[in-house]
Amino acid sequence: MSDSPNRTPLTDSAEPVLRVRAATLAFGDRELWRNLNLDVRPGEFVAVLGSNGTGKTSLLKAILGQQKLTAGSIDLLGEPVTRGSRQIGYIPQQKMLEQGTPLRARDLVAFGINGHRWGLPVSSRAVRRRVDEVLESVGATAYATVPVATLSGGEQQRIRVGQAIAGSPRLLLCDEPLLSLDLNHQRQVSELIDEQRRATNAAVVFVTHDVNPILGMVDRVLYLAGGRFRIGTPDEVLRSEVLSAMYGTPVEVIRSRGRIIVMGAPEGYGAHDHLEHHVTGAQP
Numbered sequence: 001m002s003d004s005p006n007r008t009p010l011t012d013s014a015e016p017v018l019r020v021r022a023a024t025l026a027f028g029d030r031e032l033w034r035n036l037n038l039d040v041r042p043g044e045f046v047a048v049l050g051s052n053g054t055g056k057t058s059l060l061k062a063i064l065g066q067q068k069l070t071a072g073s074i075d076l077l078g079e080p081v082t083r084g085s086r087q088i089g090y091i092p093q094q095k096m097l098e099q100g101t102p103l104r105a106r107d108l109v110a111f112g113i114n115g116h117r118w119g120l121p122v123s124s125r126a127v128r129r130r131v132d133e134v135l136e137s138v139g140a141t142a143y144a145t146v147p148v149a150t151l152s153g154g155e156q157q158r159i160r161v162g163q164a165i166a167g168s169p170r171l172l173l174c175d176e177p178l179l180s181l182d183l184n185h186q187r188q189v190s191e192l193i194d195e196q197r198r199a200t201n202a203a204v205v206f207v208t209h210d211v212n213p214i215l216g217m218v219d220r221v222l223y224l225a226g227g228r229f230r231i232g233t234p235d236e237v238l239r240s241e242v243l244s245a246m247y248g249t250p251v252e253v254i255r256s257r258g259r260i261i262v263m264g265a266p267e268g269y270g271a272h273d274h275l276e277h278h279v280t281g282a283q284p
C-alpha cells in the first residue's frame, strides 16, 4: 500500500512525531483500549478503524491533550502532549456551521495560522499571503469571502482542511473528514490531506469507518474492536482471520476491484447495542 511512486520514503530511523506508550483509556469500568503502543513517523499515514464507540475520537482527544489517559503516555516530538499544540492540525468531525455565522473561509484559515484568537484582525501581510496560498491549495479561492455557513458540506470541508494545514503542522489528526461527502468530494478531500503530507512530511492519523477512499495512501492501520487492537499494514490487519479473532466471531474480509469489504463485523461492537453498523469497506 505504500509503494506509490509519490510516497515519501519512510526510514525506520526517523524519530516518531507521535509516540503512544502503554496507553489505556477507561471511563468508569468500561475500558476502551489497554496498553496501546503506537509510533507514527514523519510522513506516515495511519488509518484508525473500528466500530462505533471503540474509542477512535477519544484517542485523537488524548493526542490533543484534551482527554487524560487512565495509564500510559503520549509524546509529541519527544515532549508530553499539551492542549493547543501548534504542531498539530486537527480536522474535527464534520458539523455544518449554523446559518447566520458570519465567518468567512479567510477567517477560518487565518485562525489556523494565528490560533483561535477570535476577533483579532488578519493583519500582517505574511498572514494574508499564507491565507491566500492555503485557500488556493484547497481550491477554495472562489468562495474565500463568502460566509462559510452558506457553503455546501464539501466546500466547508475543504476550508476545514485549509484551517488544519495552514500552520504547517507536523501531525494532522483527521476525525472522519470524509463523512457525508459524495465520492468525488471524498477523493478530493483525502487528496488534499495526502498532498499536504507529501509536501511537508507531516504525519497523518486519520479516523474513518471506510478505509477505501484512502487505501492507496495508508501505510498502517490501527484497528480497534471491543477493547482489543491490531496495528499493521492494511494487508496484515484487514484479513478475515485477524478480524475474526478480534471480534471473536467469523468476519469475512473480501477484496473486490481494489476495495476492501468487511462482512459480519458485529454491530456497535464494544459499544452500545443500538449503534448503527459500520464496516471498513463498502456494503456489498
Ligand SMILES: Nc1ncnc2c1ncn2[C@@H]1O[C@H](COP(=O)(O)OP(=O)(O)OP(=O)(O)O)[C@@H](O)[C@H]1O
Pocket: 027, 032, 050, 051, 052, 053, 054, 055, 056, 057, 058, 059, 271
Ligand atoms: N468524557 C467521557 N466520559 C464518559 N464516556 C465517554 C467520554 N468520552 C467518550 N466516552 C464514551 O467512550 C466511548 C468511545 O467514544 P468515542 O467517541 O471515542 O468512540 P468512536 O470510536 O470515535 O465512536 P464513533 O465511531 O461512533 O465516532 C463512547 O461510548 C463514549 O460515550
